[in-house]
Amino acid sequence: xxxTRRSFLKFAGATAAAGLCFSPAxxxxxxxxxxxxxxxVTEGSKHAQRWAxxxxxxxxxxxxxxxxxxKACHVWHNVPHIVDEExxxxxxxxxxxxxxxxxxxxxxxxxxxxxxxxxxxxxxxxCNHCENPPCVRVCPTKATYQRPDxxxxxxxxxxxGCRYCMAGCPFGARSFNFMDPRPYLHELNKDFPTxxxxxxxxxxxxxxxxxxxxxxxxxEKANEIAPGAMFFGDLLQEDxxxxxxxxxxxxxxxxxxxxxxxxxxxxx
Amino acid sequence: MKFHYGMPIFAGLIIFLGxxxxxxxxxxxxxxxxxxxxxxxxxxxxxxxGFDTFACVESTQFxxxxxxxxxxEWRDWALRDxxxxxxxxxxxxxxxxxxxxxxxxxxxxxxxxDKCHEATAVTPYCWDCHIEPEGYNETH
Numbered sequence: 001x002x003x004t005r006r007s008f009l010k011f012a013g014a015t016a017a018a019g020l021c022f023s024p025a026x027x028x029x030x031x032x033x034x035x036x037x038x039x040x041v042t043e044g045s046k047h048a049q050r051w052a053x054x055x056x057x058x059x060x061x062x063x064x065x066x067x068x069x070x071k072a073c074h075v076w077h078n079v080p081h082i083v084d085e086e087x088x089x090x091x092x093x094x095x096x097x098x099x100x101x102x103x104x105x106x107x108x109x110x111x112x113x114x115x116x117x118x119x120x121x122x123x124x125x126x127c128n129h130c131e132n133p134p135c136v137r138v139c140p141t142k143a144t145y146q147r148p149d150x151x152x153x154x155x156x157x158x159x160x161g162c163r164y165c166m167a168g169c170p171f172g173a174r175s176f177n178f179m180d181p182r183p184y185l186h187e188l189n190k191d192f193p194t195x196x197x198x199x200x201x202x203x204x205x206x207x208x209x210x211x212x213x214x215x216x217x218x219x220e221k222a223n224e225i226a227p228g229a230m231f232f233g234d235l236l237q238e239d240x241x242x243x244x245x246x247x248x249x250x251x252x253x254x255x256x257x258x259x260x261x262x263x264x265x266x267x268x
Numbered sequence: 269m270k271f272h273y274g275m276p277i278f279a280g281l282i283i284f285l286g287x288x289x290x291x292x293x294x295x296x297x298x299x300x301x302x303x304x305x306x307x308x309x310x311x312x313x314x315x316x317x318g319f320d321t322f323a324c325v326e327s328t329q330f331x332x333x334x335x336x337x338x339x340x341e342w343r344d345w346a347l348r349d350x351x352x353x354x355x356x357x358x359x360x361x362x363x364x365x366x367x368x369x370x371x372x373x374x375x376x377x378x379x380x381x382d383k384c385h386e387a388t389a390v391t392p393y394c395w396d397c398h399i400e401p402e403g404y405n406e407t408h
Contacts, residue, residue, distance in 0.1 A: 045352070
C-alpha cells in the first residue's frame, strides 16, 4: 500500500480516538486506586462556613469558673500546667484558654467611669480565630493556616519556633514551649498528641472534637456550669445559635481597630 | 622500564586499601545481619482494639515500604483538608490518626516501630509529640 499523507492522518486520528476510549479502562486495570478509596470527611463531623463563638460574660465572669474551662480544655488537649515552686504561673506557662481583667481584655478607649460590676469581671480569653489572622500572614513556614471554615489551625510538624506569630497576634493567644511539656503533664489524653519543645501552640477551636461531632470542650463545660453561657456555631447561618445570641444581645469583640475581625464575641 | 618511587607508591596503596576495606574485615567476625523482626499484632489483639478486619490499613508490603509517605499524606489530609477518614482500595475505612488508629493495634513502640528504625538507624521524631501507648518515658 502506498503511504499517502491522507492515509497517515486517518490512521493517526483513529489511533488517538481508540486511545481516548481505552485509557480510562486501562488506568483502572493497571491497579490505580479503586473506586471510592482515598481520604474523606468523616461522617457525623460538624461543619460550618465560618465557626464563631459567643461568650455571655453575665454568666461566666469569675476566676473559678474560667479555671474550670481551662481544666476541661487543657486536659483534653494535653496542655501542661507550668508553675513555680510557690504554685504561681511562670513565664513558661502555656495557655489555650485563660482569664483576663476588663482593661487587659478590652484595651481600647472606654468611658471614664465604667460600670463597676462589668469592670471587675474576669473575662474568658482564647484564640479569636480571626478572619484576617496576622499570625497566618507572618508565619514563614505555613505552619499556621486558616481553614475554609475560619478556624486558624496549626500544623506543629512545620512549626520552627520562630515566634513571629506570637509577635503578630494582637491578643496574646499564643504560647511557646520553652521546654519539653511532657514532664508537666500528669494526666494524658491518649487520643490527642502533646507538643514538643520549640513549637508555638494555641487554641484550635476544638477542630479535633468537631471532626468527631463534638462541641468544643470549653463550650460544653461552660454550659454545664451555667446553661447558655457560651454559644458556638456558624456565623453565616442566620438560624445558628451564635447568630441568635448576637441578635438578642449587645456584644463586643476584642480590639476591633486591629482589623482582624475576631470570631469570638462577648455579651456584656 | 624503571618504576620510579615504587616502594612508597605500593606501600601507600596497601595502606589505602587496608583503610578502605576496614569495615569489611573489622566486622567479619561479628554476627551476620539479621532482618529486624517487628512484633506484629495478633488477630485477637486487632479484634480487641475494635477493628472488624485483621488487615492493616494497606498491605504489609505497602506499609513496609511506604508507611512514611502514608503518614505524611494522612497528616495533610487531616489537618489541612479536614478529611479524617481513609478508605483503602479494599473499601475499608479507617480514621486518619496515628494515636487512634495505628497505635490501637501496634501497641508498643519498642517492639514494633523501634525494631526497624534502630536497624536502619533512622530516628523519626513522631513520639516527641505523639503519645505511644506504653513506655513513653523509657524511650523519650
